[in-house]
Amino acid sequence: MFSTTDTIVAVATPHGRGGLGVVRLSGPDAMRLAAALTHRAVPFEPRRATFARVSVRAPETDSPLLDEVVVTIFPAPHSYTGEDVAEVSAHGSPVVLAGILRSAVLLGARLAEPGEFTLRAFLNGKRDLVQAEAVADLIDAVTPLQARAAFDQLEGTLTEAIGAIEVGLFDLSARLEASLDFPEEGYHFIDAGELAASLDGVIRELNRLLADASRGRLVREGAMVSIVGAPNVGKSSLFNTLLNANRAIVTEVPGTTRDLLTERCDIGGLSLALVDTAGIRETDDVVEREGVQRAQGSLRVSDLAIVVLDRSRPLGEEDLQVAEATGDRSRVVVVNKVDLPSAWSGRPPAWADEAVHVSVRTGAGLEDLARRIVYALSGAHALRDAPAVTNVRHITLLEDARTAVIRARAAFESGSGALPEEFVLADLQDALDRLQEVTGRRTSDDLLRHIFQRFCIGK
Numbered sequence: 001m002f003s004t005t006d007t008i009v010a011v012a013t014p015h016g017r018g019g020l021g022v023v024r025l026s027g028p029d030a031m032r033l034a035a036a037l038t039h040r041a042v043p044f045e046p047r048r049a050t051f052a053r054v055s056v057r058a059p060e061t062d063s064p065l066l067d068e069v070v071v072t073i074f075p076a077p078h079s080y081t082g083e084d085v086a087e088v089s090a091h092g093s094p095v096v097l098a099g100i101l102r103s104a105v106l107l108g109a110r111l112a113e114p115g116e117f118t119l120r121a122f123l124n125g126k127r128d129l130v131q132a133e134a135v136a137d138l139i140d141a142v143t144p145l146q147a148r149a150a151f152d153q154l155e156g157t158l159t160e161a162i163g164a165i166e167v168g169l170f171d172l173s174a175r176l177e178a179s180l181d182f183p184e185e186g187y188h189f190i191d192a193g194e195l196a197a198s199l200d201g202v203i204r205e206l207n208r209l210l211a212d213a214s215r216g217r218l219v220r221e222g223a224m225v226s227i228v229g230a231p232n233v234g235k236s237s238l239f240n241t242l243l244n245a246n247r248a249i250v251t252e253v254p255g256t257t258r259d260l261l262t263e264r265c266d267i268g269g270l271s272l273a274l275v276d277t278a279g280i281r282e283t284d285d286v287v288e289r290e291g292v293q294r295a296q297g298s299l300r301v302s303d304l305a306i307v308v309l310d311r312s313r314p315l316g317e318e319d320l321q322v323a324e325a326t327g328d329r330s331r332v333v334v335v336n337k338v339d340l341p342s343a344w345s346g347r348p349p350a351w352a353d354e355a356v357h358v359s360v361r362t363g364a365g366l367e368d369l370a371r372r373i374v375y376a377l378s379g380a381h382a383l384r385d386a387p388a389v390t391n392v393r394h395i396t397l398l399e400d401a402r403t404a405v406i407r408a409r410a411a412f413e414s415g416s417g418a419l420p421e422e423f424v425l426a427d428l429q430d431a432l433d434r435l436q437e438v439t440g441r442r443t444s445d446d447l448l449r450h451i452f453q454r455f456c457i458g459k
């Protein structure tokens with residue numbers, strides 16, 4: 001995976017048919033291969049889209065294949081990977097693309113591994129690790145908020161914030177080293193008050209970055225939300241409405257849903273795996289009983305439960321059972337069918353006090369429900385700004401860095417006036433190491449392999 005001296009090739013556009021399909025080549029032979037694929041005698045002009053014809057041979061049958069293409073070459077270092085890159089934009093025909101790929105390999109290219117273009121961009125210093133990971137996040141984004149958070153990181157906002165902290169830590173370390181080297185001069189290079197203030201500043205900055213880290217993680221990873229309740233309360237109707245698609249079967253027969261249905265949806269910028277479940281009740285029906293067990297299983301692994309009640313009939317034993325099963329977890333209680341006359345007399349139980357009242361049929365209360373779901377998951381009323389840190393790898397390292405700086409601050413305090421420079425220095429170095437692991441200035445082959453395996457081929 002780390003060979004960087006050869007020329008790699010891959011289809012960069014998604015699998016399947018499309019208007020266009022792009023084959024990307026990167027490495028020392030990219031220009032020669034682009035010329036050879038198009039049987040062109042003169043080299044392509046850098047960064048100018050040039051019309052050409054490819055003439056290649058199909059895999060297996062070896063029959064000749066032709067297509068009209070547009071070729072653009074990007075000489076090193078001004079390219080995505082920092083190497084010579086050629087992009088051949090053909091019609092999005094899998095047969096033609098396979099032919100181009102095969103011919104490129106016959107001419108000496110190697111098929112790229114997942115994420116290898118971006119890995120090369122990282123190894124050639126075009127992007128740091130945060131930015132390389134942001135490419136994968138941007139490609140994977142399903143909500144606009146996820147895309148924005150990824151784009152901010154791609155642009156380097158997190159890199160810059162970390163860089164500023166690193167500069168501060170470097171400066172402190174350098175001055176502490178100087179004090180160590182010339183002990184007789186005392187605090188000549190740094191005074192105690194200044195050191196304390198600088199450490200506090202670094203801690204504040206790390207706190208600021210980490211402040212919305214859990215929300216950031218939620219934005220990036222999304223959450224699993226199960227819709228549960230007694231039979232016939234309108235779970236599937238709510239599921240369809242939240243998805244904006246007629247996905248689940250809805251009938252007036254209790255026990256309609258038998259299996260788990262899971263779909264992704266965007267609620268308030270969060271990417272949710274929404275699960276519709278079978279109505280929970282005692283039953284002799286073998287299929288339905290399996291459905292109820294699956295509903296309970298889904299509930300156990302969910303981040304949030306939406307507990308649906310039906311106000312048009314009195315609360316029953318089954319509703320209480322569901323309330324009990326969800327009592328110790330994060331939940332939003334929904335009172336549905338408020339378009340019908342209420343069959344509830346007296347005060348509803350305390351656990352239904354905070355319920356959101358909706359009618360899936362008329363749409364009443366649904367916006368309120370979306371807000372409540374976002375609040376229950378994130379503790380925020382709305383997620384408007386893209387969080388600075390979203391990736392759990394970054395969060396963990398930043399937390400470790402903060403712990404090290406706090407330790408340095410404590411070592412300094414306990415020194416009661418006399419600076420235990422060695423301890424402080426060791427902690428600052430520790431913090432710096434963690435920060436450099438975030439941006440990839442310190443890294444290991446294993447880590448890179450782990451990160452870039454997540455990419456798809458051609459990225």
Ligand SMILES: Nc1nc2c(ncn2[C@@H]2O[C@H](COP(=O)(O)OP(=O)(O)OP(=O)(O)O)[C@@H](O)[C@H]2O)c(=O)[nH]1
Nearest residue numbers: 231232233234235236237255256257279337360361
């Ligand atoms: N009047 C009214 N009827 C509703 C509303 N929401 C759902 N219903 C009706 O209630 C019945 C049951 O709806 P479903 O969505 O299938 O209920 P469910 O909870 O998925 O039921 P099971 O899958 O059997 O557990 C259907 O006839 C729906 O049309 C509502 O807000 N108002």
Ligand SMILES: [Mg+2]
Nearest residue numbers: 235236256257
């Ligand atoms: Mg249902």
